[in-house]
Amino acid sequence: MSLALVQSRALLGLAAPAVTVEVHLANGLPAFTLVGLADVEVKEARERVRAAILNSGLEFPSNKRITVNLAPADLPKDSGRFDLPIALGLLAASGQIAADRLAGWEFAGELSLSGQLRSVRGALATALALRGQGEAARLVLPLDSAREAALVPDAPIYGAEHLLDVVAQFLPPGAEGQAGEPSGWQRVLPAPVADAEPGADLADVKGQAAARRALEIAAAGGHGLLLAGPPGSGKSMLAQRFASILPPMTVQEALESAALASLAGRFTPARWMRRPTGSPHHSASAVALVGGGSPPRPGEISLAHHGVLFLDEFPEFARSALEALREPLESGHITIARAAQRAEFPARFQLVAAMNPCPCGFAGSRQRACRCTPEQIARYQGKLSGPLLDRIDLHVEVPHLPAEELLDAPPGESSAAVRARVVAARQRAIARQGQPNQALSGQALQDAAGLDEAASRFLQTAATRLAWSARATHRALKVARTIADLGGSEHVGVAHVGEAIQYRRVLSAK
Incomplete structure (x- = not known):
């Protein structure tokens, strides 16, 4: 033949x-x-x-x-x-x-x-x-x-x-x-899944109660997180341990994540059923972050699908690269269109960003004087656009720790203990609406929030006085819903809204 x-x-x-x-x-x-x-x-x-x-x-x-x-x-x-x-x-x-x-x-x-x-x-x-x-x-x-x-x-x-x-x-x-x-x-046939090797534990982090609480809320609801503080305050240490408190992956999530890693030639069986953590350098281009090329390849945001994308030195990334994150943060996917072909990749990642408050890093620090002018600080923070900051749910200050607290304090709560609370809160959200709180939008968010009358008035007053956009208001409501889930509450009260509001006040959009 x-x-x-x-x-x-x-x-x-x-x-x-x-x-x-x-x-x-x-x-x-x-x-x-x-x-x-x-x-x-x-x-x-x-x-x-x-x-x-x-x-x-x-x-x-x-x-x-x-x-x-x-x-x-x-x-x-x-x-x-x-x-x-x-x-x-x-x-x-x-x-x-x-x-x-x-x-x-x-x-x-x-x-x-x-x-x-x-x-x-x-x-x-x-x-x-x-x-x-x-x-x-x-x-x-x-x-x-x-x-x-x-x-x-x-x-x-x-x-x-x-x-x-x-x-x-x-x-x-x-x-x-x-x-x-x-x-x-x-x-x-499928190989048996090996036991996960113990990774970095949140117990290594001493002090920083507010930042640890923010990490727990972000993990429970699937929220994005921005850590701001002076050099050496523990921002990177916290971010590197974030994956250890996330809920275990389902088989479908693991398949989607591994398929994207396979496309990029990065998959290894040892990483099966483990949430990925991507940490590209701040010199990465927009194409490296969101994907592209011919034929289109997945970028860092897709390789972090169902995992964590850690962007250290956040304002040092190119403006075009940061602005390219806006749509994926909202939609959970990225569409790469070229003249010859079009490809769509999922990008449901959790963003953890870290930054200094100013170019020298010591604005507001009690340990060392800042040498930056107000104009330099405004220009530095202005590298992050208002629409991008709106899409990050929690803005948290990570202050410098005194030496005695760093050396003499006992170990913090372990990742396993925090993870148990995160899993319980995530299960409440899945049972109620079938998806994490961060993915809620429109009427589904209103139905799931369960705001009582006092909490609703409080949120409206805060949004008006702080000049929030509609997106910022809705994201604060999502965070409040997650805080209520962590507390085992069916309804969102004033205390939950009040805690959610404080997580949007570290940086102002310039």
């Missing part, structure tokens, strides 16, 4: 559109033509496939005119993931394997020149997209990638170490025994 069809998958954001690899062998001048909007690394598959087939002891049809089409032709294809399906298509078209036995299978994998299979980016994202589309095809991947993809429940994933391992499964009838038992072929 001179024509063979092999099924594979491309990557377009978190989607995995189907790609049919069509291989045709014809008489004529020997040539190897690859078409179908293939990127440079895909076109280089011609040389990898040729060497892999020959070095595996198989026959390469070098006396034929070879045409490989990656359909659909208008879908961009990148990476070396099409090496394996192209090689199998050539072997099927030349009669070395049975083309009809390839039906119901999908393949992805990069080939080395010796025929060994190398792992590919986005294996877990591919398996997750297949499950979401209701596809029943069996997926064949390099062994390392197969272990990653097998984390998707009930996914039929097969792994192979070498091209010959795959070829042995699809030999023509009567030829199966000639190949011997393939050593590298196996059905891959």
